[in-house]
Amino acid sequence: TIPDTQVAIADLDIEEGHPDKAEAAARDARAEFHTSRKKDKEIAAAATLVNALLNEGKNDEALKELESTGPIAARSQNLSVQLLFALAKARVKVASRENGAVKTILKDALAKATKSGYLVYEFECRLALGELELKSGKTPASRARLEQLQQEAKAKDFHLVARKAAAL
Numbered sequence: 001t002i003p004d005t006q007v008a009i010a011d012l013d014i015e016e017g018h019p020d021k022a023e024a025a026a027r028d029a030r031a032e033f034h035t036s037r038k039k040d041k042e043i044a045a046a047a048t049l050v051n052a053l054l055n056e057g058k059n060d061e062a063l064k065e066l067e068s069t070g071p072i073a074a075r076s077q078n079l080s081v082q083l084l085f086a087l088a089k090a091r092v093k094v095a096s097r098e099n100g101a102v103k104t105i106l107k108d109a110l111a112k113a114t115k116s117g118y119l120v121y122e123f124e125c126r127l128a129l130g131e132l133e134l135k136s137g138k139t140p141a142s143r144a145r146l147e148q149l150q151q152e153a154k155a156k157d158f159h160l161v162a163r164k165a166a167a168l
Contacts, residue, residue, distance in 0.1 A: 003029035003041070010048045015160065019055035026052055040081045043073045047088035059095040066092045083109050083121040090128055094135075102132055123153050123161045131168055 006029040013022035030045035046069040053062035066089055073085040086109040093102040106129050113121035126149050133142035150165040 003032040003045070007041075007045050007048050010045075010052060014048070014051050014055055019052040022052035023049060023056065039072055040076055040078045043069055043076060043081050043085055046073075047084045050088040050092060054091055054095055059092070062092050063096060079112065079116055080118065080121070083113055083118060083125075087121070087124055087128065094128075094132065099132060099136060103129070106132070119156060120158065120161075123149065123158055127161055127164055127168075130165065134168055 006025040010022035010025040010029070013019065013025070026045050026049035030042055030049055033039075033042035033045055046065055050062045050065050050069075053059070053065060069085070070089075073082065076082055076085075086105055090102045090105045090109070093099070093105065106125050110122060110125035110129070113119075113125055126145070130142050130146040130149065133145075146165045146168055150162045153159070153162040153165060
């Protein structure tokens with residue numbers, strides 16, 4: 001559908017450094033999913049919107065978006081959507097300097113992703129944890145974990161995650 005494609009393109013725009021374009025597309029898609037009562041897709045579009053807002057430096061707007069979507073996300077039975085929302089929530093917490101909460105969110109999400117075999121979310125959680133550790137000064141250990149993640153991601157053809165891990 002068109003809104004699904006808008007979310008996918010918005011995710012690409014964020015990765016390519018165009019969060020302003022991503023914001024508009026994600027807002028439109030989220031509104032369409034809300035109107036058509038597709039809750040899981042609405043949550044996914046909201047997570048993309050949160051990421052776009054954070055990349056634009058609009059942390060307060062990202063927090064408001066997260067808070068308005070939180071009650072819907074809490075009722076979702078879709079593990080993929082839950083993990084996607086947990087990653088968005090962790091990013092907002094990092095931007096809000098709530099690092100203690102972030103580690104708990106990411107470790108819980110990582111455990112669920114690993115147990116269920118959701119490799120992309122496992123890699124994303126590990127990447128976020130590595131980034132958090134780097135920011136908190138645990139450089140040698142986190143560098144080693146990021147290097148290992150880079151190798152594993154590359155071996156499994158998750159080249160974007162591998163590049164992100166290498167860039168940190």
